Amino acid sequence: MSYTYEYPRPALTVDCVVFGFDGEERALKVLLIQRKGEPYKNCWALPGGFVGMEEDLETAAIRELKEETGLSNIFLEQLYSFGQPNRDPRGRVVSVAYFALVKHGKHKKLHATTDALDARWFPIKQTPELAFDHANILKVALERLRGKLRYQPIGFELLPEKFPLSELRHLYETILEKTLEKRNFRKKILKMKVLKALDEHQQGVAHRAARLYSFDKEKYEQLRQRGFNFEL
Amino acid sequence: MSYTYEYPRPALTVDCVVFGFDGEERALKVLLIQRKGEPYKNCWALPGGFVGMEEDLETAAIRELKEETGLSNIFLEQLYSFGQPNRDPRGRVVSVAYFALVKHGKHKKLHATTDALDARWFPIKQTPELAFDHANILKVALERLRGKLRYQPIGFELLPEKFPLSELRHLYETILEKTLEKRNFRKKILKMKVLKALDEHQQGVAHRAARLYSFDKEKYEQLRQRGFNFEL
Numbered sequence: 297m298s299y300t301y302e303y304p305r306p307a308l309t310v311d312c313v314v315f316g317f318d319g320e321e322r323a324l325k326v327l328l329i330q331r332k333g334e335p336y337k338n339c340w341a342l343p344g345g346f347v348g349m350e351e352d353l354e355t356a357a358i359r360e361l362k363e364e365t366g367l368s369n370i371f372l373e374q375l376y377s378f379g380q381p382n383r384d385p386r387g388r389v390v391s392v393a394y395f396a397l398v399k400h401g402k403h404k405k406l407h408a409t410t411d412a413l414d415a416r417w418f419p420i421k422q423t424p425e426l427a428f429d430h431a432n433i434l435k436v437a438l439e440r441l442r443g444k445l446r447y448q449p450i451g452f453e454l455l456p457e458k459f460p461l462s463e464l465r466h467l468y469e470t471i472l473e474k475t476l477e478k479r480n481f482r483k484k485i486l487k488m489k490v491l492k493a494l495d496e497h498q499q500g501v502a503h504r505a506a507r508l509y510s511f512d513k514e515k516y517e518q519l520r521q522r523g524f525n526f527e528l
Numbered sequence: 529m530s531y532t533y534e535y536p537r538p539a540l541t542v543d544c545v546v547f548g549f550d551g552e553e554r555a556l557k558v559l560l561i562q563r564k565g566e567p568y569k570n571c572w573a574l575p576g577g578f579v580g581m582e583e584d585l586e587t588a589a590i591r592e593l594k595e596e597t598g599l600s601n602i603f604l605e606q607l608y609s610f611g612q613p614n615r616d617p618r619g620r621v622v623s624v625a626y627f628a629l630v631k632h633g634k635h636k637k638l639h640a641t642t643d644a645l646d647a648r649w650f651p652i653k654q655t656p657e658l659a660f661d662h663a664n665i666l667k668v669a670l671e672r673l674r675g676k677l678r679y680q681p682i683g684f685e686l687l688p689e690k691f692p693l694s695e696l697r698h699l700y701e702t703i704l705e706k707t708l709e710k711r712n713f714r715k716k717i718l719k720m721k722v723l724k725a726l727d728e729h730q731q732g733v734a735h736r737a738a739r740l741y742s743f744d745k746e747k748y749e750q751l752r753q754r755g756f757n758f759e760l
Contacts (some may be wrong), residue, residue, distance in 0.1 A: 297533050314597060349536045353611035377609045377624045379585035390540060392616045392622075402629045406694050495756040525652050 306379070306388040309345030310357040311430065313375060313393060313437035314367065314418060317470065319463050323419040324470045325400060326434060327362045328426070329412035335385045336385030336427035338413070343436070344391065346410060357394040365415040366407030376436055383429045393433050394441060397453035412440040414499075441471060443498045448520060449490055452511045460498055460506035461485065490516040538655040542589040543576030543662065543737070545607060545625060545669035546599065548632030548649060549699050551553055551685040556702045557632060558659070558666060561596045561644035567617045568659035569643070577643060589626040592735065597647040598639030602628045608668055615661045626663050627672060629685035648659070674703060680723055680752060684743045692738035693717065722727040722748045 314327040328340045343364040347356040352373060362368045375395040381388055406415040418424070425431075444450050450471075462493045465481045468508065483490065492512045497505040540680050546559040560572045575596040594600045607627040613620055632649065640647040650656070652670065657663075682703075683696045683716040688729055697713045717723065724744045729737040 299536040300530050300532045301536055301539075302530060303539075303578065304531045305533070306540050306579065306581065307533075307535075308538050328554065339577055346535065347538065347622075349538065352613060352621070353609060374604060374608060377585060379624070381577070381584060389586070390579075390624075392611070396737070427586070476642060 300365065304360060304388075306390045307384075307386070308347045309344055309389055309391040310347055310353055311342040311370070311378075311391050311393045311416050311433060312357050312361045312372065312396065313342055314365075314370065314398055314432060315397045315420075315441060315454070316398050316403060316413050316438070317320065317467050318417070318419075319459070319466070320454070321419070322466045322470060324421065324467075325417040326420050327367070327406070328407060328416060328418050329363055330414040330416075331427060332411050332413045339427040340424045340432045341414070341419075341427035342393075343412070344393075346505070349391075349427050357392075363410040364408060364412040365377075366405070366409075367398070367403055372399055375433075375440060378429060378433060386473070389489070391428075391433075395437050397441075397450060399454065399456060401456055438462050445471060449485075449488065449511070449516065452490075452513070452516065458494060458496065458508040460508060461491075462506060464509070488519075490519065534582055536620075538622045539616075540579045540619070541576055541586055541621055542579055542592060543574040543610075543625045543665060544559055544576055544589050544593045544628065545602065545624050546593070546597075546602065546628045547669070547673060547686070548630050548650075549702065550632050550649070550689070551653075551688070551695050551698070554653070554698045554702060556619070556647040556699075558651065558652050558669075559597055559638070560648060560650050560654065560655065561597070561640060562646040562648075562712050563659060563718060564643050564645045571659040572623075572656045573659035575644070575647070576625075579624075585624050586626065589624075589683060595642040596640060596644040598637070598641075599630070602630055607665075607672060610661060610665060612661065623665075627669050629673075629682060631686065631688060633688055639710045648678075675695075677703060681717075681720065681743070681748070683747065684740040686743070687743075690726060690728065690740040690742050693723075693741055694738060696741070714748070720751070 313372060316325050318325050327345045331337055331339050331341050345360040347353060349428050361370060374393040375393040377392045380391040382463045408415040420442045423432050451467055455463060461482055465476055467477055490512055491509045494510060548557050550557050561575045563569055563571050563573050577592040579585060589604050593602060604626040607625040609624045611622040624712050638647040683699055686699060687695060688732045695715055697708055701708055722744055723741045726742060729741045
């Protein structure tokens with residue numbers, strides 16, 4: 297089979313940047329796959345692939361993510377389209393990148409199939425060399441993530457349902473790459489009124505088990521729609 | 529000439545949403561072109577067209593904008609990629625949309641060539657029926673513009689170099705679609721310290737000629753990089 301057009305056309309792909317926060321390792325991680333075929337055979341890359349002709353862009357991204365990593369039921373947000381003429385050795389390939397924040401604990405088990413030999417979570421500080429311009433796509437996604445901290449509390453998507461305040465602080469510290477003063481962070485985050493203090497404490501901690509919190513989704517949505525500033 | 533591929537490929541276009549603020553008419557306007565050819569012949573649309581194989585996406589957007597409207601030296605920011613399978617009657621066409629804010633007064637004169645019969649500024653409240661899914665692209669661009677107001681004072685790009693405070697207020701009122709209390713607006717906007725009060729007043733006004741202001745670009749950049757909240 298072959299397809300003929302009057303004018304040349306770039307090929308179109310989607311790529312997915314999926315971030316998770318590993319609370320135990322206190323590390324922000326990104327989901328990568330190892331490529332089965334050329335180009336960049338055996339090299340690590342963002343999950344992704346070619347868009348089908350009957351498929352919209354987001355559907356293609358969800359399908360590729362599922363096929364190559366086993367992850368499903370992920371909310372993907374469009375990040376940016378990358379179209380440098382020389383970004384792919386196969387010729388002109390334009391890629392629409394998508395972006396997701398997930399609860400790492402829920403998606404620890406990965407399952408690589410189709411074009412992927414392997415799928416793994418890598419701390420963003422220790423990623424292997426990436427295929428194509430994927431290091432740049434990852435960089436743009438990290439900037440978007442940091443920008444988001446300015447106008448929404450992103451812990452909601454990245455943390456487990458119940459967490460001690462320290463875990464939220466570690467998340468902010470990891471993303472912003474700076475240390476936040478403990479009491480000041482506590483004061484500011486509680487002032488936002490998007491957290492619910494639960495009548496539960498950490499399990500398996502001998503001394504000073506910390507209180508657990510959860511996000512108040514309703515309050516959060518109300519504030520977000522009023523344009524509330526969530527900045528720390 | 530024809531081009532043959534092993535797998536089918538969507539065609540790739542770029543479209544540009546260019547906003548200007550007409551201070552005299554107190555109207556936010558969008559730049560549209562009238563299409564010369566099918567599909568949607570004679571219909572109004574966003575300026576745009578097919579991406580060349582050697583051209584990156586932004587270069588294609590800049591070229592199409594220049595060809596169809598005469599506008600050049602415009603800073604375009606990527607908005608979003610639109611890829612619904614049925615958005616174009618010619619078959620699968622994916623479009624990467626770009627977005628710009630310009631000083632309307634500087635770009636009043638338009639010059640339509642190539643695929644455009646005409647190019648005009650339309651108040652966003654009085655746009656004609658648009659080709660393809662361009663009404664939706666325009667809607668997404670307006671949401672982005674309103675979202676931007678939350679974290680940067682956008683008047684900088686849309687207003688002339690010197691302006692009375694009332695003009696900045698009218699701009700905010702137009703974009704936010706609500707009336708802002710005069711004294712309160714004045715207080716809040718001056719508190720941001722991004723405006724310079726000039727020793728100049730409005731010309732051609734008999735009574736109470738208002739003081740003119742300009743944006744302090746340096747201060748503005750400093751604040752923006754520190755993550756300052758510009759919200760009103």
